[in-house]
Structures are given as C-alpha cells and as structure tokens.
Amino acid sequence: MATSASSISIVSLQAQTTLELNRRSFSSPYSTKTRKPIYYTRPSGGSILIEASSSSSSSLSASSSSSSAVALETQPMVPPYNVLITGSTKGIGYALAKEFLEAGDNVVICSRSEERVKSALESLRVESGKQHVWGATCDVRKGDDVKNLVSFAQEQLNYIDIWINNAGSNAYSFKPLMEASDEDLIEVVTTNTLGLMICCREAINMMQTQPRGGHVFNIDGAGSDGRPTPRFAAYGATKRSVVHLTKSLQAELKMQDVKNVVVHNLSPGMVTTDLLMSGANTKQAKFFINVLAEPAEVVAEYLVPNIRNIPTNRSGRPTYIRFLTGLKAYSQIFSRLAFGARRNRHVLEE
Numbered sequence: 384m385a386t387s388a389s390s391i392s393i394v395s396l397q398a399q400t401t402l403e404l405n406r407r408s409f410s411s412p413y414s415t416k417t418r419k420p421i422y423y424t425r426p427s428g429g430s431i432l433i434e435a436s437s438s439s440s441s442s443l444s445a446s447s448s449s450s451s452a453v454a455l456e457t458q459p460m461v462p463p464y465n466v467l468i469t470g471s472t473k474g475i476g477y478a479l480a481k482e483f484l485e486a487g488d489n490v491v492i493c494s495r496s497e498e499r500v501k502s503a504l505e506s507l508r509v510e511s512g513k514q515h516v517w518g519a520t521c522d523v524r525k526g527d528d529v530k531n532l533v534s535f536a537q538e539q540l541n542y543i544d545i546w547i548n549n550a551g552s553n554a555y556s557f558k559p560l561m562e563a564s565d566e567d568l569i570e571v572v573t574t575n576t577l578g579l580m581i582c583c584r585e586a587i588n589m590m591q592t593q594p595r596g597g598h599v600f601n602i603d604g605a606g607s608d609g610r611p612t613p614r615f616a617a618y619g620a621t622k623r624s625v626v627h628l629t630k631s632l633q634a635e636l637k638m639q640d641v642k643n644v645v646v647h648n649l650s651p652g653m654v655t656t657d658l659l660m661s662g663a664n665t666k667q668a669k670f671f672i673n674v675l676a677e678p679a680e681v682v683a684e685y686l687v688p689n690i691r692n693i694p695t696n697r698s699g700r701p702t703y704i705r706f707l708t709g710l711k712a713y714s715q716i717f718s719r720l721a722f723g724a725r726r727n728r729h730v731l732e733e
Contacts, residue, residue, distance in 0.1 A: 391495040398479055457643065458594040460694040465540040467491040467532075469523055469582060470550030472503035474656035475602075478679035479547060482687040484511040491536050491543070523550045524576030529585045542593045544694060546586040547600045547649065551575050553618040557662040560616040568617050575621035583632060585645050596643030598693060600704075601629050603650045614662065633701050645701055649690070651682045652707025656728050663730045673728045674719045682706050 417599045466483045470476045471492035480490050484507060492507070493501050500518040507516050521532040536543050552574040554567035583599060590597030606612040607626050616636025625648070632646045653659060653676035663672050689704050718724040726732060 385563075391695045396694045407494070436506065456594055459697065460595045462487065462691070462695065464544040464691065464694060465491075465536075465542060466489045466545045466547070467493075467536050467543045467586075468547045468549055469493055469521070469578075471547075472496070472499040472518075473681045474658065475504060475651050475654045475682060476547075476549040477507075478683035479549070479687060481507055481511050481514065481680075482683040483691075484513040484516055486687060486691060487513075488691075489515045489540055490517070491532075491539065492516065492518045493532055494518075495522045523548075523582055524573045526581050526585075529581050533585050533589050537589070541590065542595060543586070543597060544595060545598050545600065545690065546582070546590070547602065547690075548579050548582050549602050550578055550582075551602070551604065551618075551622075553615050553656075555656060555658070555661050557614045557664070559614065563617065571617045572621060574619065575622055579625065579628065583628065583646070587632070587636070587641075587646070591641060593643070596645075598690075599632075599644070599646045600649040600690065601625050601646065601710075603648055605653075607650070629701075642699060645693075645699055647693070647701050648703040649686065650703065650705040650707070651686060652677065652705070654679050656680050660730070666733060669730045670719075672730055673732065674715050674725050675707060676729060677706075692704055 463486075464483070466480075466488050468476050468480050468483075471480045473493040476492070480492050480503075483490050490507075492500065492503055494503070497520045497676065500520055504516060504518045508514055517535075519535045521528045523529060552570055554570045556563060556567045557685075579601060583601070586597070586599045590599070603625045604618070604622035605615070606622040610619075612619025612622075626704060629646055629648050636644060636646065653672065655672070655676045655678050659672065659676060663669055685706050686704060693702060699716055715725060719726065
C-alpha cells in the first residue's frame with residue numbers, strides 16, 4: 384500500500400514531538416532492574432559473589448517539577464581516564480588494555496570466562512607494571528550481566544570515560560553460510576549484534592548521568608564497508624550493522640539533545656588474532672593476512688593515542704578512527720605485487 388509524502392511528514396513530526404516530550408520529562412535516564420548475581424574478579428585474586436540489588440525503574444513524568452530539575456553539573460574530562468573494554472582478555476582487546484595502562488589510565492577488562500579474566504589481570508600487571516586494572520566476568524549477550532558490569536565499574540572507579548565495545552565472535556568457523564550450524568549463527572549474531580546493542584544502551588545510560596560524560600567506541604570488522612565476506616558471511620553481516628548502529632545512535636543523541644555522550648567507530652583493520660588466524664587456510668586468505676594484517680600490539684600503539692586525543696581535545700564530534708586506511712592497504716598490496724614485499728610475514732604461503 385502506497386504512503387503519501389504528507390502522511391510520512393505527519394508521522395515524523397509526531398515522533399519528533401513525542402521524543403522531545405519524553406526527553407524533557409525524563410528525570411533520570413539510567414534505571415536499574417532486578418539483577419542476577421554474578422562473579423567478579425578482584426585485583427587481589429579470586430572471585431566474590433556480589434548479590435543483586437533490586438530497585439524500581441525510574442518513571443517518566445510529565446510534571447513541571449521533573450522538567451525543572453537541577454541540571455547536571457558538568458566537569459572537564461582530564462587524564463588519567465577510566466576505560467572499560469569488553470572482550471579484553473586476549474587479542475586486540477588485551478593489547479588496548481595494556482596500552483591504556485601504560486599511558487597511565489585505569490582499566491576494567493571483562494570476558495565470559497572467569498579463568499581468562501584472572502589470567503589476563505595477572506599478565507597485564509606484570510607486563511605493564513601497573514596495578515590499576517580490574518576484571519569482571521560478563522556475557523555481553525545478557526542484559527543483567529552488562530548492568531552488573533556497569534555497577535562493578537562504578538564501584539571500582541565511580542565513572543567510565545571511555546567504553547570500547549570489542550567483544551565479538553565468528554564462532555571460529557570459516558565455511559559457506561549454507562553449511563553453518565544454528566548454534567554458530569546464534570553465537571555470532573547474539574554476540575556481535577545483540578551484545579553490542581545492550582552494551583551501547585547501558586554505556587550511554589550510565590554516561591548521561593556522569594558530570595564528565597563519556598565516549599563510546601564501537602569496533603568494526605570485515606564486512607563493515609559493505610564488501611562481501613565469503614566463508615564468514617554472518618560475521619560480515621553483523622559488522623556491517625555496527626556502522627549503521629553507530630550512525631543511528633549518533634542521530635538519536637542529537638535528537639535528544641544529549642551533548643555529554645558521543646559514540647564513535649573504531650577500525651583496527653586486520654589483526655593477527657586467534658580469530659583471524661583460524662581462517663588462514665586458503666591461498667587468498669594467506670596472501671591478505673601477510674600483506675595487510677598486523678600484530679595486536681602494533682595496532683593498539685596507534686589506536687590508543689588517537690582515542691585519548693578525543694577527550695583530551697574536548698572533542699564533542701563523532702569520529703571514525705581507522706588503523707588500516709584504503710590508501711595504506713592499496714600501497715601495501717602494490718608493494719607486494721610489484722616487489723614481493725611482505726611475503727610469509729605471518730603464515731607460510733605456497
């Protein structure tokens with residue numbers, strides 16, 4: 384059934400009006416619900432069970448008293464920064480955590496595995512020589528887990544300046560979609576898409592109440608530029624959605640006149656993580672891994688200073704930080720084809 388332009392305009396105007404009324408009457412943008420217990424890993428080692436707290440959700444009120452509430456007093460965001468990174472016990476997440484620690488920041492890491500959290504905490508303290516790192520178990524696919532992660536971060540650091548959504552999965556499966564199992568598809572989509580949405584929601588809700596505000600960084604991946612990703616189509620589709628979600632959140636925050644929270648995209652390019660290397664079993668894959676991929680430490684050394692520059696410069700504009708730019712990629716491919724450069728850097732080619 385066709386829809387006229389005038390009816391679309393009316394619906395759009397109604398939606399904007401409703402959104403504006405809700406924004407003005409929303410006295411507390413962060414509400415808590417009944418939470419399930421979760422194990423947290425302390426700096427001293429071991430884990431403790433923090434009982435869930437229960438409080439009623441904040442209610443929307445159109446009364447004049449809530450609309451005239453005292454505005455949140457803003458504070459400048461200055462270093463050291465408080466940083467939270469999901470999926471940070473290995474790979475690029477771990478490397479980012481280490482780089483932030485070496486820059487003098489405070490870091491919260493998390494993973495689904497309590498064992499991996501403990502191991503990563505110990506390694507980070509030894510390798511960086513810093514003790515200001517905390518860890519928690521968290522499954523980003525579960526709303527209660529992410530809410531508890533927020534509570535844990537606030538308990539340890541009071542607030543979070545930089546939240547990096549790095550948790551992701553391709554189920555370590557490289558095969559045509561027609562051969563993918565239901566379990567693998569559910570793992571990929573719930574982690575990369577649903578998990579990202581939940582984390583963005585909780586991070587933004589938390590940061591809106593902070594005098595310093597905050598910055599959320601969503602990490603993209605293969606497929607985010609719209610190019611095909613054969614043998615991991617589901618993963619590529621979820622990463623394409625990362626860019627769209629980020630743009631939509633940026634538009635929503637602008638519509639709601641939220642100025643103290645900014646959502647950005649972060650592109651590490653090809654990183655020699657277990658996730659990437661598990662697919663290095665074809666001639667084409669080996670070629671591009673050798674030509675374009677870099678170790679996580681190299682990527683983190685570039686990304687972290689650029690991430691920190693945003694709050695340092697008090698920038699309120701969304702950014703897209705890229706390690707592997709198009710020009711850089713084409714240059715490295717040309718060097719390989721013309722001069723044989725970068726052959727067998729990471730994997731042995733036939």
